[in-house]
Amino acid sequence: MKSIKRFFARLSSFATRRAQGERLREEIEEHIALQTAENIRAGLSPVEARRQAILKFGGREAMKEDYRAERGLLFIENSLRDVRIALRMLRKTPGFTIAAVLTLAMAIGANAVVFSVLNGLILRPLNVPHAESLYLIERASDKDTSQSYPDYLYLRDRNHSFDSLAAYTITQVAMYTGAGSSLIWGMESSCNYFDALRIQPYLGRFFNLSDDHGPNSAPYIVLSYAYWHSHFHDDLSVVGRTLQLNKHPFTIIGVAPPQFRGTVVFVSPNFFVPMVNHEQVAGTNDLNDRASRWVFMVVGHLKTGVTPAEATADLNSIGSYLEKTYPKDERQVGFSLARPNLLGDQIAPGVQAFVAGLMLLAGLILLAACANLGSLFAARAADRSRELALRLALGASRTRILRGLFTESLLISLVGGALGLWAGVLFLGWLSEWQPFGNFPMHTPVNPDASVYGLALLLSLVSGFLFGAVPVKQVLRTDPYQVIKGGSSAGVGRRITARDVILAAQIAICAVLVTSSLVALRGLVHAMHSNFGFEPRNSVLVGADLPMAGYSADRVPIMQKRMLDAIAAIPGVESVGLTDALLLNDQTTSDIFTDRTADLRPSSAAASVYTHHVSPEYIQAEGTTLLSGRAFTWHDDKDSPRVAVVNAEFARRIFGSVQNAIGGYYKLPDGTRIEVVGIAEQGKYHSLTEEPQPAMFLPILQWPSNSAWMVVRSSHNPEQLGAAIRGTLHQLDPGLPVVIETRLDEIAGALFPPQVATVALGVLGAMGAMLSITGIFGIAAYSVSKRQRELGIRVALGAQRKEVLQAALGRAFKLLTIGSTAGLLLGLVASKVLALIVYQATPRDPVVLAGVVVAMALMGLLATWIPGRRALSVDPMILLREE
Amino acid sequence: MVLKTLDVLGSLHGYGIARRIEQISGDLLAVNQGTLYPVLLKLEQEGMIASEWGASENNRRARFYRLTNEGRKQLQVETKDWEQTAAMIERFFAAKAEDLS
Numbered sequence: 001m002k003s004i005k006r007f008f009a010r011l012s013s014f015a016t017r018r019a020q021g022e023r024l025r026e027e028i029e030e031h032i033a034l035q036t037a038e039n040i041r042a043g044l045s046p047v048e049a050r051r052q053a054i055l056k057f058g059g060r061e062a063m064k065e066d067y068r069a070e071r072g073l074l075f076i077e078n079s080l081r082d083v084r085i086a087l088r089m090l091r092k093t094p095g096f097t098i099a100a101v102l103t104l105a106m107a108i109g110a111n112a113v114v115f116s117v118l119n120g121l122i123l124r125p126l127n128v129p130h131a132e133s134l135y136l137i138e139r140a141s142d143k144d145t146s147q148s149y150p151d152y153l154y155l156r157d158r159n160h161s162f163d164s165l166a167a168y169t170i171t172q173v174a175m176y177t178g179a180g181s182s183l184i185w186g187m188e189s190s191c192n193y194f195d196a197l198r199i200q201p202y203l204g205r206f207f208n209l210s211d212d213h214g215p216n217s218a219p220y221i222v223l224s225y226a227y228w229h230s231h232f233h234d235d236l237s238v239v240g241r242t243l244q245l246n247k248h249p250f251t252i253i254g255v256a257p258p259q260f261r262g263t264v265v266f267v268s269p270n271f272f273v274p275m276v277n278h279e280q281v282a283g284t285n286d287l288n289d290r291a292s293r294w295v296f297m298v299v300g301h302l303k304t305g306v307t308p309a310e311a312t313a314d315l316n317s318i319g320s321y322l323e324k325t326y327p328k329d330e331r332q333v334g335f336s337l338a339r340p341n342l343l344g345d346q347i348a349p350g351v352q353a354f355v356a357g358l359m360l361l362a363g364l365i366l367l368a369a370c371a372n373l374g375s376l377f378a379a380r381a382a383d384r385s386r387e388l389a390l391r392l393a394l395g396a397s398r399t400r401i402l403r404g405l406f407t408e409s410l411l412i413s414l415v416g417g418a419l420g421l422w423a424g425v426l427f428l429g430w431l432s433e434w435q436p437f438g439n440f441p442m443h444t445p446v447n448p449d450a451s452v453y454g455l456a457l458l459l460s461l462v463s464g465f466l467f468g469a470v471p472v473k474q475v476l477r478t479d480p481y482q483v484i485k486g487g488s489s490a491g492v493g494r495r496i497t498a499r500d501v502i503l504a505a506q507i508a509i510c511a512v513l514v515t516s517s518l519v520a521l522r523g524l525v526h527a528m529h530s531n532f533g534f535e536p537r538n539s540v541l542v543g544a545d546l547p548m549a550g551y552s553a554d555r556v557p558i559m560q561k562r563m564l565d566a567i568a569a570i571p572g573v574e575s576v577g578l579t580d581a582l583l584l585n586d587q588t589t590s591d592i593f594t595d596r597t598a599d600l601r602p603s604s605a606a607a608s609v610y611t612h613h614v615s616p617e618y619i620q621a622e623g624t625t626l627l628s629g630r631a632f633t634w635h636d637d638k639d640s641p642r643v644a645v646v647n648a649e650f651a652r653r654i655f656g657s658v659q660n661a662i663g664g665y666y667k668l669p670d671g672t673r674i675e676v677v678g679i680a681e682q683g684k685y686h687s688l689t690e691e692p693q694p695a696m697f698l699p700i701l702q703w704p705s706n707s708a709w710m711v712v713r714s715s716h717n718p719e720q721l722g723a724a725i726r727g728t729l730h731q732l733d734p735g736l737p738v739v740i741e742t743r744l745d746e747i748a749g750a751l752f753p754p755q756v757a758t759v760a761l762g763v764l765g766a767m768g769a770m771l772s773i774t775g776i777f778g779i780a781a782y783s784v785s786k787r788q789r790e791l792g793i794r795v796a797l798g799a800q801r802k803e804v805l806q807a808a809l810g811r812a813f814k815l816l817t818i819g820s821t822a823g824l825l826l827g828l829v830a831s832k833v834l835a836l837i838v839y840q841a842t843p844r845d846p847v848v849l850a851g852v853v854v855a856m857a858l859m860g861l862l863a864t865w866i867p868g869r870r871a872l873s874v875d876p877m878i879l880l881r882e883e
Numbered sequence: 884m885v886l887k888t889l890d891v892l893g894s895l896h897g898y899g900i901a902r903r904i905e906q907i908s909g910d911l912l913a914v915n916q917g918t919l920y921p922v923l924l925k926l927e928q929e930g931m932i933a934s935e936w937g938a939s940e941n942n943r944r945a946r947f948y949r950l951t952n953e954g955r956k957q958l959q960v961e962t963k964d965w966e967q968t969a970a971m972i973e974r975f976f977a978a979k980a981e982d983l984s
Contacts, residue, residue, distance in 0.1 A: 026944065027946050028917075030898065030945045035898060058917040
């Protein structure tokens with residue numbers, strides 16, 4: 001209580017400190033006057049009386065100092081003065097200041113950005129109430145999140161562990177508004193989706209279980225806030241309006257709240273439609289097909305008090321029941337729980353490891369920046385040793401001097417941090433809006449929040465203290481007498497100093513970064529030129545979803561043939577083929593059995609293979625090489641024997657070798673015997689880093705498929721070609737929603753992880769390199785300037801250029817060598833982690849090794865160029881005369 | 884001591900307080916008079932005393948300090964404390980070996 005009162009009294013007197021000084025002066029005057037009068041009365045002469053009075057009063061300055069300390073906020077007052085002095089000092093050396101601020105801005109900015117991404121992707125909970133109890137159900141065996149709709153219903157109704165289970169799947173529909181049709185992405189969700197997630201509508205209402213009256217009974221659509229905002233311009237009257245989805249009327253019943261973006265952090269759906277209308281939305285009727293696992297994800301809140309382990313046991317008992325009851329459709333029905341944020345355990349560990357790795361690297365960069373600035377500050381303190389010694393000699397306390405130095409370093413770090421954060425926020429704003437895959441709504445809001453700002457401030461302060469602390473020992477050891485007497489500090493240390501160790505560590509960090517970014521880059525180049533099993537260049541993809549345009553059943557194959565013929569007739573088109581599953585995109589698998597197997601239960605399957613239903617020209621249009629046998633013809637139709645083209649891995653696994661496979665038979669789960677007529681080369685089907693996978697191609701005439709992608713091979717300009725294709729298809733059917741993109745754009749999805757890795761590592765590597773350059777430059781320049789006299793003497797005594805250089809820069813080069821070697825070794829270890837993301841990431845690649853060595857050598861050359869020149873241009877005469 | 888002085892003499896300026904302390908202590912406590920002022924400031928900030936400008940004996944502007952109510956209370960508390968402490972110390976000195984046996 002008392003101390004609070006004093007604090008406020010001090011605060012107010014701090015504000016009025018000039019008036020207070022006046023008051024004290026007056027009081028002292030008065031005191032002495034009174035004492036003098038008293039002394040005169042006692043019989044002293046006026047002069048002696050005043051002298052005695054002053055003596056008796058004691059040290060006036062010391063007392064004033066005490067009084068000031070009592071009176072105001074000494075700390076703040078002194079700090080303000082320190083800041084003023086520090087600003088003046090920094091202004092005097094603008095080069096140093098700018099370099100220091102920029103270095104820190106870069107390092108802190110990088111940290112803020114990486115942390116924001118970490119925050120947005122991993123740390124921040126989903127924007128649903130009680131996100132901590134929300135789990136998704138995945139298959140224990142392969143971490144697959146998908147379920148069939150009947151299985152979902154069964155799980156929903158029979159489990160005892162979840163409040164309620166919601167299901168959803170990501171889907172694309174053609175939305176017809178007044179002007180025309182556009183393809184947009186959204187979600188099919190179970191009717192209880194919003195209730196299960198406990199989300200309240202922003203506008204209107206959500207669909208719920210009472211809307212569910214069987215297939216196609218709930219033609220309602222809920223818009224996401226963002227889509228409503230951008231496409232309906234916040235129109236409050238949309239509720240009740242009717243839209244056409246795939247030519248089916250759907251009524252808008254509500255708008256989701258702004259912060260709700262579904263339950264996967266990097267996908268934000270544009271709309272939500274009830275899953276019971278799956279046939280209208282997706283064009284396929286597999287709502288009741290137990291074997292078709294198209295429901296993307298099942299999520300739910302655990303009941304309070306139920307642990308994930310208990311829930312898993314509960315689900316598994318349901319799973320074993322399903323397995324027993326439906327042996328034909330179900331196998332290995334074991335479940336496990338995971339977090340829905342990053343699609344469960346399938347990709348979350350990779351993403352987490354990568355982002356955590358980036359964070360670590362960013363942290364190392366900041367550390368390197370601090371080490372750099374620390375040695376700069378130490379050099380600066382050494383240059384100012386005379387000034388500091390003088391101040392010490394005049395009675396300044398060491399604490400006071402250190403406070404001055406720390407004020408400088410903190411000023412720099414705060415300004416740098418603010419600048420870095422500002423740049424980081426701009427970048428993050430862009431990153432949040434970025435959609436890497438066309439109109440697929442994959443983007444993540446990584447906007448900074450309070451924790452990012454907090455982290456930036458904390459990092460600024462910590463780094464300020466960190467590099468500010470480097471010269472402390474130096475200052476504490478300063479002996480003013482020696483410094484002033486002996487001129488500049490004597491002797492150049494020959495032993496290893498802390499600064500050397502820091503610099504070597506920093507070079508090592510940089511070398512790690514350079515190594516890993518080179519490995520990633522090399523992997524990316526490999527990936528771009530690797531054999532995908534198809535030729536992505538000179539190829540355009542045309543997606544025209546027939547069910548969306550109202551085609552069904554028998555009309556589909558007819559329309560597919562008409563489209564293929566029409567596109568093939570466009571001048572410049574070499575070949576065009578049709579497939580229902582794009583390579584390196586969505587893959588469906590099916591079980592196959594050897595010809596001898598009679599028991600066609602999933603558990604006795606010979607393999608699970610990627611399945612593509614394709615038109616006869618497809619294999620040619622994709623540029624896939626046939627190793628042996630033939631491709632399909634238009635005669636491989638419903639009336640002829642069932643045939644297949646399989647890939648090399650399939651042939652090897654089922655038939656032992658490519659030669660044996662031709663003419664061989666195998667079985668599909670429904671018992672159909674299929675003859676292998678051709679062997680295609682091995683390709684990449686799911687991801688670039690996958691092991692060789694078995695795959696089969698079946699003729700689309702024998703296995704009709706609604707969804708269709710047409711692969712058009714042509715060396716013509718893709719844009720003109722695209723326009724021609726669009727025109728041709730428009731003539732066939734004006735209402736057909738068409739997507740056209742080049743094949744290279746399309747496989748960007750598969751190349752996305754290595755690209756991100758390469759860019760991120762490249763940027764960090766460049767930062768690390770810059771920091772190392774400034775670090776080496778700093779130490780080399782410092783050593784040259786300190787040893788100018790010595791170098792001068794050497795030159796005067798006839799030293800050759802080489803010897804001078806060696807004397808001046810030998811140390812820097814030695815550090816560079818040690819650091820680079822250590823870094824390279826560490827980088828080799830770190831690349832093991834990279835191999836998860838990057839295609840063929842092996843550091844044991846002569847190009848990478850040579851690249852790292854050249855890069856480090858170039859860096860060293862760059863950094864020591866100017867100091868080296870300075871060392872060589874030393875003129876002994878001038879130097880010797882100067883002293 | 885400052886508080887007691889002001890309690891006895893009422894409103895007083897800095898010099899007066901210094902003189903008074905000297906007189907009462909019989910000149911045993913002849914510290915630098917300057918040290919008084921930081922103490923006065925501290926007491927004022929704590930609200931024990933208040934000050935205002937007034938005219939001194941030789942008609943010059945001087946700062947007069949007086950005890951506040953809070954100061955008076957504090958004085959009572961401290962007086963009591965001191966009396967207790969003094970009494971205790973006195974008992975210690977008065978105690979003889981045979982009293983303890």
